[in-house]
Amino acid sequence: MGVVALVPAAGRGERLGYGMPKALVPVDGVPLLVRAVRGLFDSGRVRHVVIAAPPSDVDIVSTVTAPLAPADGAVHVVAGGAERSDSVRLALTYALREIPDTSIVLVHDAARAFTPPAVVGAVVDAVAAGHAAVIPVLPVADTVKQVDADGVVVATPDRAALRVVQTPQGFDAAVLLRAHEVAHHAGLGATDDAGLVERLGVPVVTVPGHPDAMKITTKFDLAVAEALLVGTRGAP
Ligand SMILES: Nc1ccn([C@@H]2O[C@H](COP(=O)(O)OP(=O)(O)OP(=O)(O)O)[C@@H](O)[C@H]2O)c(=O)n1
Numbered sequence: 537m538g539v540v541a542l543v544p545a546a547g548r549g550e551r552l553g554y555g556m557p558k559a560l561v562p563v564d565g566v567p568l569l570v571r572a573v574r575g576l577f578d579s580g581r582v583r584h585v586v587i588a589a590p591p592s593d594v595d596i597v598s599t600v601t602a603p604l605a606p607a608d609g610a611v612h613v614v615a616g617g618a619e620r621s622d623s624v625r626l627a628l629t630y631a632l633r634e635i636p637d638t639s640i641v642l643v644h645d646a647a648r649a650f651t652p653p654a655v656v657g658a659v660v661d662a663v664a665a666g667h668a669a670v671i672p673v674l675p676v677a678d679t680v681k682q683v684d685a686d687g688v689v690v691a692t693p694d695r696a697a698l699r700v701v702q703t704p705q706g707f708d709a710a711v712l713l714r715a716h717e718v719a720h721h722a723g724l725g726a727t728d729d730a731g732l733v734e735r736l737g738v739p740v741v742t743v744p745g746h747p748d749a750m751k752i753t754t755k756f757d758l759a760v761a762e763a764l765l766v767g768t769r770g771a772p
Pocket residue numbers: 543544545546547548549550551552558559588616617618619620621623624645646647648751752753
């Protein structure tokens with residue numbers, strides 16, 4: 537059972553506004569991407585990681601992440617694409633071509649840098665148990681409204697049936713490839729890989745996520761991540 541993690545990390549981080557690709561933004565001196573890749577390897581379930589890097593940063597990303605791999609694995613770096621789905625497709629194509637026995641594929645945002653390794657393990661276990669698509673989720677804490685184009689409320693969904701979606705998302709490799717191929721040929725982009733698999737009619741199952749797997753999108757999120765780190769090691 538070959539588990540390969542794809543890490544889309546080629547985003548510009550415009551909402552964060554740090555002046556560099558978000559994956560390279562340091563938290564306590566360690567880039568988000570390094571933290572995300574370390575978490576994947578720390579799960580003990582991943583041997584190979586394929587990073588889709590900002591095209592101009594492939595060399596620096598390779599240098600910084602190569603030492604993170606275990607002795608029996610490796611970090612591979614490819615140039616990412618214009619949209620997240622392009623980056624995932626490029627990394628997936630590379631993995632299936634270059635890494636033997638790739639049967640289970642995880643897709644994990646570099647921006648979810650603090651995901652506990654136990655969440656990675658739970659996703660891998662569920663795919664290995666026979667589920668073709670697995671996503672970590674959290675319950676919704678707030679009331680959610682559906683609104684029309686004018687912002688007028690049209691419905692109040694039952695939040696007991698709603699979940700917030702995280703990564704890593706885990707897939708049977710052949711199913712994920714088919715989902716991306718179909719979407720690409722149809723000209724469909726999507727930021728959520730499980731959404732592409734849903735379009736194939738393949739069931740997507742859930743496992744518990746974790747609050748620490750939050751996606752760092754804004755300055756507020758970065759401040760929360762920094763506070764989390766201080767909480768982990770104790771305030772000075
Ligand atoms: N063309 C892209 C766009 C996004 N991503 C990656 O997809 C993940 C989720 O994207 P998001 O958090 O929205 O990151 P950005 O696209 O960088 O954010 P922004 O929209 O603020 O620029 C990130 O790890 C990001 O690097 C990617 O690999 N390739």
